[in-house]
Amino acid sequence: AKDYELRQYETAKWASTVIRGETQKEAMRQGFWKLFHYIQGKNEKEMKIDMTVPVTCLIKSGCTDFKISFFVPFEHQDSPPQPTDSDVFIEERKAAAIFVRSFGGFASPEKYAEEAEVLARILRNTGQTFHEEFFYTAGYDSPFKLFNRHNEVWYFKK
Numbered sequence: 001a002k003d004y005e006l007r008q009y010e011t012a013k014w015a016s017t018v019i020r021g022e023t024q025k026e027a028m029r030q031g032f033w034k035l036f037h038y039i040q041g042k043n044e045k046e047m048k049i050d051m052t053v054p055v056t057c058l059i060k061s062g063c064t065d066f067k068i069s070f071f072v073p074f075e076h077q078d079s080p081p082q083p084t085d086s087d088v089f090i091e092e093r094k095a096a097a098i099f100v101r102s103f104g105g106f107a108s109p110e111k112y113a114e115e116a117e118v119l120a121r122i123l124r125n126t127g128q129t130f131h132e133e134f135f136y137t138a139g140y141d142s143p144f145k146l147f148n149r150h151n152e153v154w155y156f157k158k
Helices: 024-039 110-124
Strands: 005-009 013-021 055-060 066-072 086-094 098-103 134-139 153-154
Touching: 005 024, 005 134, 005 153, 013 024, 024 066, 024 110, 066 086, 110 134, 110 153
Parallel strands: none
Antiparallel strands: 005 098, 013 066, 013 086, 055 066, 055 134, 098 153, 134 153
């Protein structure tokens, strides 16, 4: 479709942390740094791991818990080093079909919410079934990248 795409993701491991009771923007900041420390060597092997994209954030409606995640690089998928920070954990996300809407610019929590609402409306109007109770934000760029930025919102197909 011209306004979104349907992607099939394979089962994969992600390094994640949950930030509770903060604004989405503050949760993203805190979560990013916890995960950044993990890939910089705050893990059982004291191993530096390459930064990957996207950085995702799970948004559940009516909830102030935010799960921020980094994709574990392919070379570490089989056995990622275990985090030494008790707030960071490795999770395996099962293979899934995901509806994706992409947009540019600097993405604020408001912009992500707006794009998610547009995607949800399109999906409903085209008769697609999806998990409406949550969505993920996905950011692909460093905060220092000024142009041609890439952001996404994801809804999981039912």
